[in-house]
Amino acid sequence: MTEKESLTPAVEEARLRRDELRFALGTFERATTAALAGPGWTAGVRSGLDQLAGAFDNHVVVTEGFDGLYAEILERAPRLARAVERLREEHGELHRMIQDVKGRMSAGELDEAAREEVREVALALLAAFVRHRHRGADLVYEAYNLDIGAGD
Secondary structure, three states, X not given: OOHHHHOOHHHHHHHHXXXXXXXXXXXXXXXXXXXXXXXXXXXXXXXXHHHHHHXXXXXXXXXXXXXXXXXXXXXXXXXXXXXXXXXHHHHHHHHHHHHHHHHHHOOOOOOHHHHHHHHHHHHHHHHHHHHHHHHHHHHHHHHHOOOOOOOO
């Protein structure tokens, strides 16, 4: 099977959402790693977090949906059920982490200590997303012999 034949609608949609998520992660990372004392740090992080949350929600819909990527993978390669379950579990963990950062950001303008705390939690969130994206790319490769991360 060629790579072109592997691009089912579910794979193609997942690839598009993967690109959207990668862009949002970059925006969030730039916002959180900007100078803490710089003007607009809090507003930039909030905006980046909102973009990331939206992109993540889209990712979850196209991967976990009834006719989404995970359903297709399980039909195609049932042996990958544990890997799919792990990624679904990570979705819950990532959602909780996003909510944690949002909760820390809800107090208006943050003092320097609060900004430092938010940055540490945000960096942990970014690292968790990187690991999740790697596992997702590995899953797609195992199921389709297709490197979905090749454009990253």
